[in-house]
Amino acid sequence: MSRIARRFAALKEQGRGALIPYLQACDPDYDTSLALLRAMPGAGADLIEIGVPFSDPSADGPTIQLAARRGLKAGSSMVRVLEMVARFREDDADTPIILMGYLNPIEAYGHARFCADAARAGVDGLIVVDMPPEEADLLDGPAVEAGLDIIRLVAPTTDDVRLPVVCGHASGFIYYVSITGVTGTRTASSDELAAALPRLRAATDLPVAIGFGIRSPEQAAAAVRAADAAVVASALIATLEDSLDEQGRATPDTLPRVLAQLSALAEAVRSARKA
Amino acid sequence: MSAADTSGAERGVAEALPNSLRAGPDPRGRFGIFGGRFVAETLMPLVLELDAAYAAAKADPAFRTELDYYLKDYVGRPSPLWFARRLTEELGGARIYMKREELNHTGSHKLNNVMGQILLARRMGRSRIVAETGAGQHGVATATVCALFGLKCTIYMGATDVERQKPNVFRMRLLGAEIVPVTSGAGTLKDAMNEAMRDWVTNVRDTYFLVGTVAGPHPYPQMVRDFQSVIGEETRVQMQEAEGRLPDVIVAAIGGGSNAMGIFHPFLDDPSVRLIGVEAAGRGLDSGETAASILRGRPGVLHGNRTYLLQNEDGQIDEAHSISAGLDYPGIGPEHSWLADIGRVEYVGATDDQALDAFQLCTRTEGIIPALESAHALAHAAVIAPTLSPETLLVVNISGRGDKDIFTVAAHLGVTL
Numbered sequence: 155m156s157r158i159a160r161r162f163a164a165l166k167e168q169g170r171g172a173l174i175p176y177l178q179a180c181d182p183d184y185d186t187s188l189a190l191l192r193a194m195p196g197a198g199a200d201l202i203e204i205g206v207p208f209s210d211p212s213a214d215g216p217t218i219q220l221a222a223r224r225g226l227k228a229g230s231s232m233v234r235v236l237e238m239v240a241r242f243r244e245d246d247a248d249t250p251i252i253l254m255g256y257l258n259p260i261e262a263y264g265h266a267r268f269c270a271d272a273a274r275a276g277v278d279g280l281i282v283v284d285m286p287p288e289e290a291d292l293l294d295g296p297a298v299e300a301g302l303d304i305i306r307l308v309a310p311t312t313d314d315v316r317l318p319v320v321c322g323h324a325s326g327f328i329y330y331v332s333i334t335g336v337t338g339t340r341t342a343s344s345d346e347l348a349a350a351l352p353r354l355r356a357a358t359d360l361p362v363a364i365g366f367g368i369r370s371p372e373q374a375a376a377a378v379r380a381a382d383a384a385v386v387a388s389a390l391i392a393t394l395e396d397s398l399d400e401q402g403r404a405t406p407d408t409l410p411r412v413l414a415q416l417s418a419l420a421e422a423v424r425s426a427r428k429a
Numbered sequence: 430m431s432a433a434d435t436s437g438a439e440r441g442v443a444e445a446l447p448n449s450l451r452a453g454p455d456p457r458g459r460f461g462i463f464g465g466r467f468v469a470e471t472l473m474p475l476v477l478e479l480d481a482a483y484a485a486a487k488a489d490p491a492f493r494t495e496l497d498y499y500l501k502d503y504v505g506r507p508s509p510l511w512f513a514r515r516l517t518e519e520l521g522g523a524r525i526y527m528k529r530e531e532l533n534h535t536g537s538h539k540l541n542n543v544m545g546q547i548l549l550a551r552r553m554g555r556s557r558i559v560a561e562t563g564a565g566q567h568g569v570a571t572a573t574v575c576a577l578f579g580l581k582c583t584i585y586m587g588a589t590d591v592e593r594q595k596p597n598v599f600r601m602r603l604l605g606a607e608i609v610p611v612t613s614g615a616g617t618l619k620d621a622m623n624e625a626m627r628d629w630v631t632n633v634r635d636t637y638f639l640v641g642t643v644a645g646p647h648p649y650p651q652m653v654r655d656f657q658s659v660i661g662e663e664t665r666v667q668m669q670e671a672e673g674r675l676p677d678v679i680v681a682a683i684g685g686g687s688n689a690m691g692i693f694h695p696f697l698d699d700p701s702v703r704l705i706g707v708e709a710a711g712r713g714l715d716s717g718e719t720a721a722s723i724l725r726g727r728p729g730v731l732h733g734n735r736t737y738l739l740q741n742e743d744g745q746i747d748e749a750h751s752i753s754a755g756l757d758y759p760g761i762g763p764e765h766s767w768l769a770d771i772g773r774v775e776y777v778g779a780t781d782d783q784a785l786d787a788f789q790l791c792t793r794t795e796g797i798i799p800a801l802e803s804a805h806a807l808a809h810a811a812v813i814a815p816t817l818s819p820e821t822l823l824v825v826n827i828s829g830r831g832d833k834d835i836f837t838v839a840a841h842l843g844v845t846l
Contacts, residue, residue: 208744208745209614209745209746210614210619210623210731210732210746211623212622212623212626212627212732213469213471213626213627213630214627215627219613226745231743232743232744233743256730257467257730258729258730258731258738258740258744258745258746259743259744259745260744261728261729261730261735261744262727262729262740262742262743262744263743263744283469284467284468284469284730284733285467286466286467286468286469286470286473288457288465288466288473289465289466289467306470307469307470307471308470309469309470309471309473309474310471311470311471311472311473311474311475311633312470312473312474313474316473316474316477320470331469331470331471334471334630334631334632334633334634335471335630335631336627336630336631339631
C-alpha cells in the first residue's frame with residue numbers, strides 16, 4: 155500500500171478528514187522552505203503538497219504566481235525540489251509528499267528519469283496541472299513503474315461523460331477543483347460542494363480532496379465534512395508573503411505565523427465531524 | 430471560379446492523399462510529436478466542445494458562405510499579389526512579389542482568422558471575447574469584430590507592449606474593448622497569453638478565447654491555419670494568373686507563425702516550392718536576446734501545446750526579445766515545429782537591425798510601409814534574392830502595415846517625433 159493510501163486509510167479509521175497544506179519550494183529561500191516543510195506535520199499537516207516553481211503558472215492566481223517567482227529567484231530547480239524532499243524524508247517516513255506543478259520542468263528533466271529520481275527522493279504523488287488524461291501517456295508508464303501516484307484534477311466543468319475517463323486514470327486521490335478559476339480567488343459554497351460530491355463518489359472509490367479557494371478554518375472544516383481532505387494553499391502563502399521583509403526575505407515571524415495558521419486549520423479539520 | 434473554390438477542391442484532394450503533408454493534425458491534435466491539448470482539466474471540456482463546434486462549422490456550407498461574405502465585403506479580400514518592380518531591380522535577382530495582407534481591414538492578416546473565429550463564437554452562443562495580443566494587431570482585429578457584432582471584448586496585453594504600441598492601444602479602446610495591461614514577467618506576449626488563459630478558466634461559461642496565432646491547445650493551431658490559408662490559396666491562383674506557374678520561393682515572418690502557416694500550407698504538397706520561415710533573431714541568434722524558438726529552442730510544453738520553446742535547462746521559459754512586439758514570443762505554432770523537424774520548411778533568422786534596414790528599403794522602393802514583423806521576411810528576401818536567377822519567382826508575405834511601428838523605428842533612427 156502506498157504512503158498516500160496508508161494515510162487515508164488511517165484517517166478513515168480515526169473518522170476524520172485530512173488537511174493538505176501547500177508550500178512553494180524555495181519560497182522565499184531553500185532553508186526557510188525546508189524548515190517549514192519539516193515543521194508542517196507537527197502543526198497538523200496530514201499530507202503535504204509542494205509547488206514546483208514554474209515561470210508561467212497559467213492556472214495560478216497572483217499569490218502563487220508571486221511565490222513561484224520568489225522560488226525561482228531563490229534558485230529553485232527540479233533538482234533542488236527533489237533534494238528538499240530527500241532532506242524531509244531523513245526524519246519523516248510517513249507523511250505523504252505530493253509535487254504539484256506544470257509539465258515542462260518534468261519534460262526538461264526527462265519523464266522516466268524524473269519519476270525514478272522523485273520516487274527515490276521520497277515523493278509519493280504528482281499533480282501536473284496542464285496534463286489532462288489525454289496527454290498523460292509519456293508520464294503514466296514511468297510513474298507507475300516508479301510507484302508514484304498520478305493525482306487527477308476534476309473540475310466543475312468535467313461532465314458526466316468525461317468523469318469516468320478522468321477517474322479511470324487516477325490513483326492516490328482525486329483533487330476536486332471546487333471552482334472554475336485560478337488558485338486563491340473565489341470560494342465554493344457549501345451548496346456547490348454538496349451538489350458536486352455525490353457525482354464524484356459515484357465515479358470513484360478514491361478519497362476526494364477539495365482545493366482552490368479554501369482559506370479559513372471554517373471553510374476547511376466544511377470541505378472535510380463534504381469530502382475526505384481539504385487543500386489550503388494561497389491562504390498560507392499569503393501569510394508567508396506578509397511576513398517577509400521589504401526585500402522579500404524571511405523574518406523571525408515567518409515560520410511561527412504560517413505554522414500558527416496551519417494549526418488553526420488542523421484543529422478545525424480534526425473537530426469538523428464531531429460537531 | 431474564386432480562389433476559395435479552387436482551394437476547397439484542392440484541399441479535398443490533398444486530404445485524400447495518404448502522403449499529403451496537409452492532412453495534419455491527427456485526432457489528438459498532433460503534428461508528429463508536436464501540438465496536443467495540454468490544458469487544465471477545467472478547460473479540457475471546453476477545448477473538446479470547441480473542437481466539435483469547429484468540425485460542425487467546417488462541414489456546414491452556410492458557415493463558409495457567411496465567412497466568404499465577410500471576407501470579401503468587410504475584410505476586403507482578395508488581397509493583391511503585387512510585383513515589386515523597384516525592389517526587384519534594386520536587389521537584382523529573383524522576381525519579387527508581395528502578398529499584400531497589409532491592405533486588409535485593420536491593416537494585417539489577423540482579421541482573416543478573427544473573422545472566422547468570431548462567427549464560430551457566435552454559433553456557440555458566447556457573449557464575451559477574450560484575446561491576447563503582442564503588437565496589438567490581433568487585439569485590434571478582435572476589438573474590431575466585437576464592435577461589428579456587439580460583443581463584450583477584453584484584451585490582455587503585456588505592459589511593455591502597451592507602452593511600445595500606443596496607437597494600437599488607443600485604437601482598441603476606441604473600438605470599445607477593455608485593455609488589461611499585464612505586468613507579470615517581462616510584460617510581453619507570453620505574459621498576456623498566461624493572463625488570457627486565467628481569464629478563460631475563470632469565465633468558462635460565457636467566454637470565448639480568441640487565439641491569434643497557430644498555437645495553443647488543439648483545435649486552435651489547425652483552426653487558425655485553416656482560416657489563414659486563404660492567403661496561400663489566393664497566392665496560388667494569383668501567381669498562376671501573373672506568371673502561369675507556381676512561385677519558386679515563399680518567405681514569411683514567424684512569431685507564433687500564423688501568417689507564415691497561412692501562406693505555406695496550400696503549398697506544402699508542392700515540392701518545387703521552397704518555403705522559408707524567418708524568425709526574429711533579435712540582437713543576434715547567439716546574443717541571448719532572441720525570439721528564434723526553432724533555431725535556439727528545444728521541444729517543451731507551454732500554453733496548451735508541445736512545441737519548440739526558448740527555455741533553460743530546468744524547463745523554465747526564457748523571455749524572448751525582438752524589436753517587433755508581434756514576434757516577441759518564446760514559442761511557435763506546433764505545425765511549424767513539425768515542418769522544421771521533417772525539413773519541409775527552412776527556418777532562418779533576421780536580426781532587429783536587418784529588419785530595420787528592410788523596413789526602410791521597402792518603404793523607399795515600393796511606397797509600402799511594412800510592419801516590423803513583415804520586415805523580417807523582407808530582410809531575408811533581401812539576403813537571398815540577389816543569389817537567385819531572374820526567372821525565380823519569390824513571394825514575400827507582407828503580413829501587416831507599419832504605421833503602428835513608426836515610433837519604434839523613429840526611436841531607433843534617433844528621430845524624435
